Amino acid sequence: MIDYSKVLSQTVVNTPKSGIRKFFDLMNTMSDVVGLTVGEPDFQTPWHIREAGIESLEKGRTYYTANAGLMELRSEINNYMSRRFGVSYEPEKEVIVTVGGSEAIDIAFRSVIEPGDEIIVPTPSFVCYAPLAKMSGAVPVILETKLEDNFKINPEALKAAITSKTKMLVLPYPNNPTGAIMTKGELEEIAAILRGTNILVLSDEIYAELTYTGTHCSIASLEGMKERTIIASGFSKAYAMTGWRLGYICAPAPLAEQMLKIHQYGIMSSPTTSQFAAVEALKNGDDDIKMMRDEYNRRRRYIYNGLKSIGIESFEPEGAFYIFPRISDFGLSGEEFCNKLLYDYKCAIVPGSAFGEAGNNFARISYAYSIKHITQALERIEAFVKSL
Amino acid sequence: MKNKILKLLEGDARLTDKQLAIMLGVDEAEIRKEIDSLEKSGTILGYKTIVDWEKTERESVTAMIEVKLTPQRDRGFDRVAEKIYNYPEVQAVYLMSGAYDLSVLIEGKTMKEVAYFVSQKLSTIDSVTSTATHFVLHKYKDKGILYDAPEADERGTFN
Structure with missing residues (x-):
């Protein structure tokens, strides 16, 4: 009989399963749970965007596109980046349409990593960076961000984390799970450290449109930074298009050229229907973004104040759609708190530990839910907190 | 501010002054003042329940x-x-x-x-x-509301 322990990649075997997934599976075994767990919009994709996808199917556009994606889509991505963030990319050579932001991150790592290279991963952050870094042969170097720093990257801590092997810094802002953002001034301090080095930046800007206290600034727009920055972004969060699985990379041509090979051999081209829908999103979707952002912003204020009024102080999020309260104030770890809350009060939130050890004392609460749903969840959290 | 309040109340007439104040980032007293004046001027004509x-x-x-x-x-x-x-x-x-x-x-x-x-x-x-x-x-739809059973939130439930 075959011995699977001998055939499997040890790198993969030693990669833990996503902590969010684990919690979801647990939650789905119970009934009547009010959850604030998911990391995707509760809006449906705006109808005109869905229609564009449907129309492409009706017209029989069921073929592959160019490996890098439809030229029209790449042009629109460039137009969008220019008008929103003041940074432009050549559609022919510097834009690749990917299967979600996740593929974008994956091929960014794999195109530059030599075994043993280090990738600096700030945490708490989305679950994929360290596992993907490892699978690409890199050593993830965890850079813990702190509540005292509003979960931003501390320049001194970054300097201390840089070694001769540092290949890349992941810049995950606006941040899932903390809701932190980095302003132009704060990014400038990071840029000052990196200019004149050979260190690249992977700027994960998937939540860029969900910034509530100003406009998102891309580090690529700072002087001398575009040449070392790979932007990974996508349609999931801004346009409520998670299931369409569509993202993109914007990067200098010498980097994009290599990433395209991995995408070409591994994926061929991103889903065609989704690409046609995405063209419509970029052309006519600015109002949709604004409508959804305004709604999330109302919920953000609502949940921040709601938690405060039941005695849970948290860092006030400025981006994405999560709030990240410190739970250790109640004498429980994030995980204990979330388990008790789920079993005894049927309310689900995600333990902060799912986003790295730096999140152990915290929990992630998503506010991508209706006010009514949030109110219901807050009532359960209040009852639980009162019982402690 | 008036239009923002109207838009929110048009969507859900049962939002309390306090909820509106938090969502719009202003004082509860200001919300009350605005709603009173909207009612007085006949801009807000009533609060009804939509029944199927x-x-x-x-x-x-x-x-x-x-x-x-x-x-x-x-x-x-x-x-x-x-x-x-x-x-x-x-x-x-x-x-x-x-x-x-x-x-x-x-x-x-x-x-x-x-x-x-x-x-x-x-x-x-x-x-x-x-x-x-x-x-x-x-x-099928009246006053912006769908009449047939609202779809359940299926996010995160596909295994």
Whole structure:
């Protein structure tokens, strides 16, 4: 009989399963749970965007596109980046349409990593960076961000984390799970450290449109930074298009050229229907973004104040759609708190530990839910907190 | 600020002053002041519940009636409109451009009741020259709300 322990990649075997997934599976075994767990919009994709996808199917556009994606889509991505963030990319050579932001991150790592290279991963952050870094042969170097720093990257801590092997810094802002953002001034301090080095930046800007206290600034727009920055972004969060699985990379041509090979051999081209829908999103979707952002912003204020009024102080999020309260104030770890809350009060939130050890004392609460749903969840959290 | 409050209340009339204040980032007192003035000026006309009567035992039919009129000297259509909207079974009266003049939305217990209203009350008004009654067979969406069972939140439930 075959011995699977001998055939499997040890790198993969030693990669833990996503902590969010684990919690979801647990939650789905119970009934009547009010959850604030998911990391995707509760809006449906705006109808005109869905229609564009449907129309492409009706017209029989069921073929592959160019490996890098439809030229029209790449042009629109460039137009969008220019008008929103003041940074432009050549559609022919510097834009690749990917299967979600996740593929974008994956091929960014794999195109530059030599075994043993280090990738600096700030945490708490989305679950994929360290596992993907490892699978690409890199050593993830965890850079813990702190509540005292509003979960931003501390320049001194970054300097201390840089070694001769540092290949890349992941810049995950606006941040899932903390809701932190980095302003132009704060990014400038990071840029000052990196200019004149050979260190690249992977700027994960998937939540860029969900910034509530100003406009998102891309580090690529700072002087001398575009040449070392790979932007990974996508349609999931801004346009409520998670299931369409569509993202993109914007990067200098010498980097994009290599990433395209991995995408070409591994994926061929991103889903065609989704690409046609995405063209419509970029052309006519600015109002949709604004409508959804305004709604999330109302919920953000609502949940921040709601938690405060039941005695849970948290860092006030400025981006994405999560709030990240410190739970250790109640004498429980994030995980204990979330388990008790789920079993005894049927309310689900995600333990902060799912986003790295730096999140152990915290929990992630998503506010991508209706006010009514949030109110219901807050009532359960209040009852639980009162019982402690 | 007024428009923001109106937009939120239009979506959910039961939001409290406190909830509105938090969502819009202003004082509760300011919200109260604005709503009072909106009510006083007649901008906010009321707060009602949207009911799908099909889900109850209660019999009910809705009809939209196109009404053609001869306008009255000096008063146009206003006097006739008033005569019509004062019937309690009339839910809405709109003055229309195009092929007919008034659109009358009426709700009754049975088709017979609606027919009686049209033949005995509406058609007998002097300036009414003709009517065309259209019965509503099913409401899919009304006042921005879907009538058929709202879809459950399926996010995160696919295994």
